[in-house]
Amino acid sequence: MLNKKLTPRLLMIPAAIALVLAGVAACGGSDTTPPPEGGRWIAGDLHTHTTQSADADASQTLDKILSKAFTTYGLDWMAISNHLRVSTRDEKGVTLPASIPMSLGAERYEIARVQALQAGGTYANKLIFSGFEWDMPTHDHIGVGLFEGTDKLATSTRGMKEFEYLFTNRDASMFDAADVAAWKAKYGAARYNASADDALKAIAWLKTNYPETSYAVINHPSRNKGSYTIADLRSFHDLAPNIMFAIEGMVGNQMEPDRGGYTAAYTPDNAALRTYGGVDQIVAKLGGTWDALLGEGRRIWNLTDSDTHFKIVGANSSGYFPGEYAKNYVFNSAQGTPTAKDLLQGLRSGKMFSVYGDLINALDFNLVANSTRKGMGDELAVASGEKITVTIRFKSPAKNNYEKPVDSGLGASVKPVVDHVDLIVGDVGARATPGSSAYAVDTNSSTRVVKRFTSADWKVDAEGYYRVTFETTASKNQYFRLRGTNLGTDVAGLTQNGEPLADQRTSTVDNAQRFNDINDRNYRSLWFYSNPVFVTVR
Known part of the structure; x- marks a missing residue:
């Protein structure tokens, strides 16, 4: 019998027993049971750094x-997204004789090494590609990927170089002289790396040159004050909805003392610059920015990343x-090894969910009316009433990757247990008009938790899923989304009435103890978020 008094719900059980209880594979990679639509879930990370980023450790080869x-944690796909700044080291961490543009470093070291490994059979069944993290003028970081080809899209190194030349302040002498001459002939002498208008020009450039084969994801949106207003997000999406379709709401850098690296002073006026259960307030706040965007029917999705630079180095x-x-x-x-085209299609569709600490490793969330079934990212058309x-x-898997002590390689044999799942609903209305007062409104007052489910509500079905259903009547245009956690609804310092509270700094003086306290903090507070299903009333 499970101990329901554990808060948060992490069970210390022998791995063999956990496997029997769960009836599913251990965490790492996608679940083996396909969802009802056919196909499979592929697990991955869109935001990672290696030693070729100057702020990553040299050991981060x-x-x-x-x-x-891929070997330790069983991912199916990963984007390498080093900073679009100068590269000072190669893929092994060796210092280069002179700095080079990141795009050249990616082509010369990063992409070449991945291709050699896969040609030799290592990671041949994995999708690995290169993107980059761009310092967006007047804003913050944007994760960008651009591809070319036909069936199997490949990273466009040609496009990366042109983008870096046009939209950074990199010295023109660092690029190939023939390329610079061609770019000047195409664009004139102008370059765009200083203003908010320049930021929009970059999005427009992606839309013109890679309309179907690029993405631009807003990374850690509230980490720095004033980085993005909802008007910014709306304008990005208005300009290129096929490219600016996702927000990194469940941010990386979770091993920072300030969870997610959100280091603003801990004052009441900085409440919007915190994470809540490790999640940026844009997504974590019920009825906040994300709900305001969804309430306009915008297909803007949430995702998560590691934002790995290093785990623990020195102090x-x-x-x-x-x-x-x-x-x-x-x-x-698609069948077989996923391609970049497959992934891009999946990301755009919104058929995805994101999770911390392997709280869940499979999710089937759907709405059915009159024999029509729709899942995450879809729209269900129904008649009123x-x-x-x-x-x-x-x-949930038999165990997650919780270590004790942290970074020791010693698994704690912890089975993550979902305490409750919230079914969240919000109304969908007309889009705000650019320049209007509504364009700056970042709340959706209609958003609410329509039902909170616990273990008393769900049952295990024939496929080993925990299953629960809920009936409602269509009366207006709405969206439905999910949020789940291992925490109880009222846990001191962590949740209140089911809502996550702002994460606090872990400031233990002793280094080793602080690392363990951070790790314990993170695994104590686990969350997953689904993307929405829209309902349109005819």
């Missing part, structure tokens, strides 16, 4: 990160390795 992501800690703590599960209908059945099915 490409080979090490690939091994952690400092930063983030977990790819797949160790944060995972995105993206639905892939029609009955809608909401079905939630999820699994």
Whole structure:
């Protein structure tokens, strides 16, 4: 019998017994049971750094990160997204004779090494590609990927170089002279790296040159004050909805003393610059920015990343390795090894959920009306007064990657247990008009938890999923989304009435103890978020 008094709900049980109880594979990679639509969930990370980023540790070699992501933690796909700044080291951490543009470093060291490994059979069944993290003028960081090709898209190194030249202040002499001459002939002498208008020009450039084969994800949106207003987010999405379709709401850098690296002073006026259960307030706040965007019917999705730079080095800690703590599960209908085209299609579709600490490793969330079934990212068209059945099915692994002590390689044999799942609903209305007062409104007052489910509500079905259903009646345009946690609804310092509270700094003086306290803090507070299902009333 499970101890329901444990808060948060982490069970210390022998691994063999846990496997029997769970009836599913241990964490790492995608669940073996396909969702009802067919296909499978593929787990991955869109935001990682190696030693080729100057703020990553020299020990964070490409080979090490690939091994952690795919061999240790079983991911299916990963984007290498070093900073679009100068590269001073190669993929092994060796200092270069002179700094070079990141795009050249990616081409010469990063992409070449991945191709050699996969050609030799290592990670041949994994999707690995190169993107970059761009310092967006007047804002913060944007994760960008751009591809070319036909069936199997490949990173466009040609596009990376042109983007870096146009939208950074990199000295033109660092690029190939023939390329610079061609770019000047195409664009003139102008370059765009200083203003908010320049930021929009970059998005427009992606839309013009890679309209179907690029993405631009807003990373850690509230880490720094004034980085993004909701008007900014709306304008990005208005300009290129096929490219600016996701927010990194469940941020990386979770091993920082300030969870997520959100280091603003801990004062009441900085409440919006905190994480809440490790989640940026844009997504974590019920009825906040994300709900305001969804309330306009915008297809803007939430995702999570590791933002790995290093885990623990000397007296400092930063983030977990790819797949160790944060995972995105993206639905892939294709067979065999996923391609960049498959992943991009899955990301755009919104058929994905994101999770910390392997709280769950499978989710089937769907709405059915009149025999029509729709899942995450979809739209269910119904008649007014029609009955809608909401079905939630999820699994948790036999154990997660919680270590005791941290970074020791000694697993604590902890089975993550979901305490409750919130079914959240919000109304959908018209889009705000650019320049209007509504364009700056970052709340959705209609958003609410329509039902909170606990273990008293769900049952285990024939496929080993915990399953619960809920019935409602269609009366207006709405969206439904899920949020789940291992925490009780009222846990001192962590939750209040089911809502996550602002994370506090872990400031233990002793280094080793602080690292363990941070790790314990993170695994004590686990969350998952689904993307929404929209309902349109005819």
